[in-house]
Amino acid sequence: MSSINEYRPSLLRGLWALTLRELKKWLKDPIMLLMFILQPLIWMGLLGKSMNIQGIFSSSSLSRIQIHDIEIPGKFLNLPIDKVIIPSAVISQLLQQMFSNISTTVMQNVFGVVDYFSYMAVGMVSMIVMTTTMFSGMSIVWDRRLGFLDKVLSTPVSRAAIIFAKILNATFRAIFQATVILILAYILGLQLSQTFTLFNILGVYAAIFLLSVGFSSVFLAFSIRSTRMERPMQFVSLITMPLMFASNTFFPISLMPEWIQIIARVNPLTYLTDAIRQLTILQLNISSLIIDFIFLSIFAVTLSIIGITLSWKYLTK
Amino acid sequence: MNEVIKAEGLTKIFNKNLIAVDHISFSVKDGEIFGFLGPNGAGKTTTINMLITILKPTEGKASILGYDIVKQAHEVRKLIGVVPQEYTADEDLTGYENIILCADLYGIPREISKKRAIELLELVELKEFKDKKVETYSGGMRRRLELACGLINRPKVLFLDEPTLGLDVQTRTATWEYIKKLKEEYNMTIFMTTHYLEEADALCDRIAIIDHGKIIVTGTPSELKDSLGGDIITISIKENADVSEIIRNVENVKDVKNENGSYRIKAIYGEVTAPLIIEALRKRGYTVTRLSLTEPTLNDVYLEYTGRSIRDMEESKEDFRARRITLRRARA
Numbered sequence: 001m002s003s004i005n006e007y008r009p010s011l012l013r014g015l016w017a018l019t020l021r022e023l024k025k026w027l028k029d030p031i032m033l034l035m036f037i038l039q040p041l042i043w044m045g046l047l048g049k050s051m052n053i054q055g056i057f058s059s060s061s062l063s064r065i066q067i068h069d070i071e072i073p074g075k076f077l078n079l080p081i082d083k084v085i086i087p088s089a090v091i092s093q094l095l096q097q098m099f100s101n102i103s104t105t106v107m108q109n110v111f112g113v114v115d116y117f118s119y120m121a122v123g124m125v126s127m128i129v130m131t132t133t134m135f136s137g138m139s140i141v142w143d144r145r146l147g148f149l150d151k152v153l154s155t156p157v158s159r160a161a162i163i164f165a166k167i168l169n170a171t172f173r174a175i176f177q178a179t180v181i182l183i184l185a186y187i188l189g190l191q192l193s194q195t196f197t198l199f200n201i202l203g204v205y206a207a208i209f210l211l212s213v214g215f216s217s218v219f220l221a222f223s224i225r226s227t228r229m230e231r232p233m234q235f236v237s238l239i240t241m242p243l244m245f246a247s248n249t250f251f252p253i254s255l256m257p258e259w260i261q262i263i264a265r266v267n268p269l270t271y272l273t274d275a276i277r278q279l280t281i282l283q284l285n286i287s288s289l290i291i292d293f294i295f296l297s298i299f300a301v302t303l304s305i306i307g308i309t310l311s312w313k314y315l316t317k
Numbered sequence: 318m319n320e321v322i323k324a325e326g327l328t329k330i331f332n333k334n335l336i337a338v339d340h341i342s343f344s345v346k347d348g349e350i351f352g353f354l355g356p357n358g359a360g361k362t363t364t365i366n367m368l369i370t371i372l373k374p375t376e377g378k379a380s381i382l383g384y385d386i387v388k389q390a391h392e393v394r395k396l397i398g399v400v401p402q403e404y405t406a407d408e409d410l411t412g413y414e415n416i417i418l419c420a421d422l423y424g425i426p427r428e429i430s431k432k433r434a435i436e437l438l439e440l441v442e443l444k445e446f447k448d449k450k451v452e453t454y455s456g457g458m459r460r461r462l463e464l465a466c467g468l469i470n471r472p473k474v475l476f477l478d479e480p481t482l483g484l485d486v487q488t489r490t491a492t493w494e495y496i497k498k499l500k501e502e503y504n505m506t507i508f509m510t511t512h513y514l515e516e517a518d519a520l521c522d523r524i525a526i527i528d529h530g531k532i533i534v535t536g537t538p539s540e541l542k543d544s545l546g547g548d549i550i551t552i553s554i555k556e557n558a559d560v561s562e563i564i565r566n567v568e569n570v571k572d573v574k575n576e577n578g579s580y581r582i583k584a585i586y587g588e589v590t591a592p593l594i595i596e597a598l599r600k601r602g603y604t605v606t607r608l609s610l611t612e613p614t615l616n617d618v619y620l621e622y623t624g625r626s627i628r629d630m631e632e633s634k635e636d637f638r639a640r641r642i643t644l645r646r647a648r649a
Contacts, residue, residue, distance in 0.1 A: 007395070007470075009424030017421030025409040028450075147403030151466075154369040154401075155422040156394040317373065 014157035018165030022139070023172060036173075040128050040181045044121055044188065047250070053116040057103030059096040067092045110252055113191065118281045121185035123249035126211070126273040128181060129174040130243065133212040134236045136170040137220035141229045159315045163220065163308055170216035174208050182280070195284035203289075207275040210296040211268055217307025224314050248273050268299040320344045321474055321506040322351070322368065326377030329363050337363040339530035340377060345508055345523075350500065352521035353510040354615075356623055360530040361510035362402065365478050368508065369399050381474055395423070398472030398505075402479045404459045405466075406451045412438065412462050413447040416469055423470040430469065437465040440502070441495055457488035464495060468503065475499075477509035481516060493519055514615040524615075526622045533622045542613040545621055547571060548587030549611050552594065553579045555604040563601055567594050579607075581620075587612075 027033065055061075067088040074081040104114055111119045143149040152162060182204075186192070223232045244250070246263040247270040253261050264270050275292035278284055322345035329338040338360040345351040353361045366372040368379060370390040378385060384392040406415045413434060420430030438444045441461035446454065454462065460480065467475060480496065481489040493516065500507055511517050517524050518538050525535040534541060554560060561573045564582055569590045572583040584590040587610045595605050611617070 007424040007426070009395075009422065013424055014422055017418055021407060021410065021418055024414065025407065028409050147401045147405040148407065150366070150371050150403075151399060151401055151405040152422060153371040154394060154397070154399040155419070155470075156391055156424070157422040 009156045009158070011158045011161050014161035015164050015168070018152070018157075018161055019168045019172070022136075022165065022169035026169075026173065036132075036177060037180050037184075040124055040177070041184055043127075044117075044124050044181070044185060048117045048120040048124070048185075048188075051116060051120065051250075053111075054103060054107060054114070057099060057106065059100060062092070062096055062099060065092070065095075067095070110255065112252075112277070112282050113193075115189070115191060117188070118185075118190045119277070120250055121181070121188070121190050122277045122281060123273055124185070125178045125181050125208075125276055126269050127240075127244055127249055128177050129208050129211055129272065130215060130269060131236070131240055132174045132177055133170040133215040134219050134240070136173055137166050137216045138223045138229065138232050138236075140166060140220060140223050141226055141232065144224070145227070153315065159312065162315060163217070163311045166220050167213055167216045167304070171209055171212040174212045175205055178204065178208050191281060193281050193283050195282075196280055200279040200284075203279045204276050207272050207279075207293065207296055210293075210300040211272045214268065214296075214300040214303035214307075217304040217311070219307070221307040221310035221314070224311050243267055243269050268296060271295040271299075319347055321347050321349075322379070322381055322508060324364075324368070324377070324379040327364065327367060327374050327379050328376035329360075329367060329372065330375040336530050338367070338374075341527070341530070341532045342377075343525055343532060343535060345506060348504065348506055349522045350507040350509065350520055352517040352524045353508070353527055354512065354514070354517045354524050354619065355510075355527035356512060359527045359623075361512075361527060362478055363530075364527070365476055365508070365510055369397060369476050370394055395470070396473045398467040398470060398475045400463045400467040400475065400477045400480060402482055404456075404463060406459060406462050408452040409450060411448050411450055412443055412454070412458075412465075415451060415462060416466055419466040420469045425470060433469060433471075434465075437468055440499065441465045456484055457491065460484060460488070460492055461495060464492075464499065468499060471503060472505060474506045474508065477507060479510055479512070481511070481513060489513070489516070496520060514619055518615045526619065528623045534618075538615055541618040542615065545583060545613045545617060547583055547585040547613075549613055549617050550582040550584055550587050550591050550594065551579060551607070551609045551611075552582065552605055553607040554598065555606050558603070560598060560601070560603055563597055563603075564594055567597050570594070 069088050070086040070091065072084045072086070074083055077084060107114050107116070113119050140149065143152075149162075153159075182190070219232065219236075222235065226232050242263070246256075246260050247253070247267045248264065249269060253264045253270065256264065271292040275289060275296065278289045278292065322343075324344070325342050326340045327338060327342070328336070328340050330336050341360075341364065343351075353364060355361050363372065367374050368381065368386060370386050370393050373387055378387070380386060381393045382396055384396070386393055406412070407418070410418070416434040416437065417427075417430055420427075420434065425433070435444065435447075438447050441464055443458060443461055443465065446458065451459065451462065464480075467477075477496070481492050484492060496507070497520070499505075509520070521538065523535065523537050524541060526533045526541075534544070536544065557578070559575060561575050561580065564570055564573045564580060567584075567590065569586055570582055570584045574581045582590075582594065591608060591610055595608070598605055
């Protein structure tokens with residue numbers, strides 16, 4: 001009979017087994033999966049389409065404006081007549097024409113793209129990436145409470161595999177969802193820039209990967225110590241709002257007050273969103289893309305070192 | 318190697334002041350079923366958690382097949398199988414997927430683990446349900462699945478923590494049969510905890526009674542029963558008075574304990590002594606209202622050594638919650 005000592009439980013083997021478990025759990029729950037897709041769809045549909053910022057510049061926005069005839073006395077024009085009257089209808093028509101010409105320029109200058117929907121849809125991607133990665137580490141609370149974690153700890157599987165499986169799972173989910181949202185957004189009218197190629201998608205995934213690793217490892221460390229699901233959940237809902245709005249997710253930073261700008265500049269969501277925009281809807285600006293990636297990498301490395309160290313300490317205590 | 322598990326002065330203190338396990342020493346021999354018996358909060362699970370390397374002892378040491386549970390934890394983990402108190406199988410996965418997951422955690426190659434998984438599922442009679450999600454399993458089925466998972470690495474030592482917690486009598490008896498069958502099949506040493514006395518009596522070769530973190534007595538079930546030194550007579554009297562002294566003076570009576578008006582009397586030749594006690598009490602004007610005579614059971618041993626029959630839940634909130642979840646699932 002063969003001895004059990006022959007088997008070498010490798011890190012990768014354990015990592016894959018545990019990741020597969022999480023993914024299977026996820027894929028076997030079609031209702032959850034549907035909700036994951038519905039949620040961004042509803043956000044995009046409602047927020048992206050209802051906040052019709054371009055619409056502000058349509059001629060109907062000027063419909064009730066009071067325009068009077070302009071009278072110019074003849075002597076100002078050196079004309080031998082009493083006065084020249086420019087009728088209000090003419091002014092109004094001119095104004096409306098100018099206004100809709102301004103629209104494109106204003107949108108281009110403020111948002112970088114002509115339509116707000118594209119701008120916002122990308123923001124949506126980073127928002128979903130953030131919440132998904134925060135939430136998915138939380139399953140460890142259940143693993144612990146139901147005794148699954150203890151059972152795994154009593155096997156020779158590497159403790160690192162337990163941690164990385166959670167992180168990897170968060171990343172997989174985030175990438176899957178981002179893909180779904182981008183496809184849906186494209187169907188709903190997202191306009192890709194001329195610099196977009198399918199190759200850019202890899203860049204999008206890389207950026208998502210960096211943010212996911214950072215967020216999920218910190219949230220794992222936080223959840224692993226919580227005896228109740230409510231605590232990390234409350235924490236997530238506490239910080240998602242400020243992170244979402246103090247960033248370029250839905251609106252450009254340049255128009256925000258100084259103090260929000262400061263938060264937005266250190267908010268990783270800003271850099272993820274900008275990176276994805278650069279790679280999809282904007283005219284690609286390599287130098288700002290590099291800055292985005294540098295920041296995202298710093299974020300990922302710092303947070304994952306903190307998160308993994310804390311989780312490791314807990315698991316090997 | 319005769320001593321498979323060896324613990325010396327094993328101690329666990331939580332939060333610097335809660336002594337869960339207090340300098341216990343014991344050894345388990347090769348091929349034995351060794352039972353840890355004790356009330357809730359006695360330190361059974363804490364001991365098991367230290368032995369299965371998921372909790373580090375505060376003091377003392379223990380080894381499994383010669384490997385230190387702290388310094389050589391990785392070696393220990395490869396040699397042991399664990400069937401925890403809770404139902405740890407993943408509800409969203411099928412029984413088969415759960416076993417394969419366990420096998421993967423031990424690094425068992427797939428071609429071997431697939432064969433073993435089927436073999437084990439057959440053994441615990443779950444083969445026909447192997448592709449059903451675990452959430453559809455009954456308590457007994459889940460327990461059997463846990464057993465199968467714990468055996469996937471062909472462990473030399475199997476740890477069972479309250480293997481029949483929350484199961485009904487029929488399922489409990491059936492589970493004992495599985496445990497016996499598995500032990501014969503794989504020739505393992507088994508370390509189990511329980512607070513069911515009949516379980517310890519039916520399964521264990523040797524028992525340690527543990528209370529307040531200390532081992533009070535160790536021995537085979539029959540040794541422990543014999544150690545009580547005779548039969549147990551329980552009587553109640555009509556009057557509200559302490560008659561312990563009167564009983565104690567009766568011939569052959571070894572010990573008397575007054576437990577809220579009913580007397581637990583230890584005596585040799587119980588069937589002869591009982592009438593003598595009634596006689597002695599009647600002479601003093603007391604009326605015996607109830608009498609029972611029993612040969613000692615493990616129950617008596619247990620009460621003898623742990624004192625009380627009902628124990629407050631000395632569990633932490635989290636343990637209590639986990640137990641409640643386990644019980645709820647068992648009933649599902």
